[in-house]
Amino acid sequence: MPENRKRLNIAIPMNLYTRVTADGRTITVVIIEALELLAGKKEESINPDHAQKEERINDLLERIGDLQTYVDTLKNELEKASHDKEDLKTTHTNYMMQIQTLINQKAIEVPGAKKPWWRFW
Numbered sequence: 039m040p041e042n043r044k045r046l047n048i049a050i051p052m053n054l055y056t057r058v059t060a061d062g063r064t065i066t067v068v069i070i071e072a073l074e075l076l077a078g079k080k081e082e083s084i085n086p087d088h089a090q091k092e093e094r095i096n097d098l099l100e101r102i103g104d105l106q107t108y109v110d111t112l113k114n115e116l117e118k119a120s121h122d123k124e125d126l127k128t129t130h131t132n133y134m135m136q137i138q139t140l141i142n143q144k145a146i147e148v149p150g151a152k153k154p155w156w157r158f159w
Contacts, residue, residue, distance in 0.1 A: 058068045
């Protein structure tokens, strides 16, 4: 027998033996799984707050990920708004230049050569 194993002799009720071996697994495999499950439950019962803290940490990490995505979205929206603002400034500047050009054209025309009031065309 390997050195890292320990032989156990146990006596269990016959109906339990029948139920355990009904699915085709060997009794050794079933006992090992049961002992590992029991050891895992003991660890959890020794430190029950640890599982709650891990769950809380996982929830907070998920929340942080969601908030980071939201921040990235807001940054993109802010950048887009900045570009829109620059576009509006450019449009306004072009419009004002057109208005100034029209004003200058009216000022260049001869001031004394106005049409009489009865001529509309």
